[in-house]
Amino acid sequence: MVEPAVTDSSPPIRTVPFFRFRPVGREAELILQVLESGWLTTGRMAMEFESAFARAVGARHALAVNSCTAALHLALEALGVGPGQRVLVPSMTFTATAEVVRYLGADVIVTDVDPTTRMWTPEILDRAAAEHPEARFCMPVHFGGHPAPMLTGPSGAGLLEVAERRGLTVVEDAAHAFPARLEGRAVGSFGRVTCFSFYANKTITTGEGGMLVTDDDAIAARCRVMRVHGIDRDVWKRFTTPGTSWDYDVIAPGFKYNMPDLNAAIGLAQLECAEDLRRGRKAIADAYHVRLADIDHVGLPPVTCEPDGHAWHLFPITLADGAPIDRNTLSQQMASAGIGTSVHYRPLHRMTYWRDRYDLRPERFPGAEMAWRRSLSLPIFSGMTEPELDHVCSTLRRLLA
Ligand SMILES: Cc1ncc(COP(=O)(O)O)c(C=O)c1O
Known part of the structure; x- marks a missing residue:
């Protein structure tokens, strides 16, 4: 449900942030528990968060880390990605x-x-793999919270089957996609390794944080070691086993990627409310679909998964050809009306580093070009109120009239 107006006489809404966090469950209680426990870094709370998350997605292992970026890095390292190898990634x-x-x-x-969809189709991945037989890995992105077509595509095979046929190991970038479901299965339950983000504006957050999930014992074991400096014993076990806290070995030059218990406390509380948070976002998405449907020049994000399968991290609209204003002007005018918007994304091929390193030209990316030039992401978050929704919809209607 969209939150109702406060009262009929409440003052008109003047600002709508792109995202607003609010505690929804036991965040304060669990943070206090951590503070009073005397153990602030990775320990009991992080382990509880991991177990609950593994159950939520149906994976054998869940490893809490301090960002999705860290999770992706650990996953690729554990799979043996290194110099000379090639990894397929989408520009968007x-x-x-x-x-x-x-x-x-x-x-x-x-x-x-x-x-x-702003994502890979199985056909796009198949073509890219055929053109680049040297690639051994690929990283599908579940864009905006909509699951990528991992299991089936329009002509049968989904991304996983294409990857297998082409000899590609898959690491799923599910930064936007918790909780998301595809064909009745949770994102995180079908791939080899899946990485989630709990950055502040995600459907569930830890402030900054991420989670790597896998059913593969060897990958989990390697990532567990590499997320804390390549040390062979985790800090919690060392300090809870009497007399041996100093006794550890270093077996690789690892990273410092563990999630502190303080962040895990927020994550566990948010996880307990994940379905409510998702439903809160879905209510906003549903309302946008109804209220924006008849505005000329606005394309709404397609939904091809089951109705409750979308995490609704983003709500990107697409301006049609012939719209009275362009995307940048629309974004500025929305800002003048106090409304926060964003663009997801200026694609990689338009970023200086990626463009220059790989000599990427826009004409090779017609899909990403078409999407990004006309795309504008509207505010969407659980707890967005009816007057806020109204302000966004009426402002868009006015600006595109
Ligand atoms: C598609 C995608 N992948 C990875 C990340 C990295 O996530 P984090 O900020 O948790 O490292 C983000 C960040 O939002 C993202 O949008």
Whole structure:
């Protein structure tokens, strides 16, 4: 349900943020528990969060880390990505998806996306793999919270089957996609390794944070070691086993990626309310679909998964050809009306580093070009009120009349 107006006489809404966090459950209680426990870094709360998250997505292992970027980096490292290797990534993503490949000295192959879903179709992945047989890995992105077509596509095979046929190991970038479901299965339950983000504006948050999930014991074991400096015993076990806290070995030059209990406390509280948070966002998405349907020149984000399968991290609208104003002007005028919007994304091929390193030209990315030039993401968050929704919809209607 969209939150109702406070009263009929409440003052008119003047601002709508792009996102607003609010505690929804036991955040304060669990943070206090951590503070009073005397143990602030990774410990009991992080372990509880991991177990609850693993149950929620139906995976054997869940490893809490301090960002999705860290999770993606750990996943690729554990899979053996290194110098000389090539990883397929979509151009329509946040730079983190690609940057972790470079951390390891490997190279990305940036590919186009479908202009309406902003994601890979199985056909796009198949074509890219055929053109680049040297690629051994691929990183599908579940854009905006809509699951990517991992299991089936229009002509049968989904991304996982295409990847298998082409000899590609898959690391799913599910930064936007918790809780999301595809064909009745949770995102995180079907891939080899899946990485989620709990950045502040995600459907559930820890402030900053991420989670890597996998059913593969060897990958989980490697990531567990590498997320804390390559140390062979985790800090909680060392300090809770009497007399041996100093006794550890270093088996690799690892990273500092563990999630502190303070953040895990927020995450566990949010996880307990994840379905409410998702439903809160879905109510806004449903309302936008109804109220914006008859505005000329506005394309709404397509939904091809089951109705409750979309995490609704983003609500990107698309301006049609012939719209009275362009996207940048629309964004500025929405800002003048006090409304926060964003663009997801200026694609990788238009970012200086990626463009220059791989000589990427826009004409090779017609789908991503079409999507990004006309795309504007509207505010969407659980707890957005009816007057706020009204202000966004009426402002759009006025600006596009
Ligand atoms: C598609 C995508 N992948 C990865 C990330 C990185 O997530 P984090 O900020 O948790 O590192 C983001 C960030 O929002 C993202 O949008």
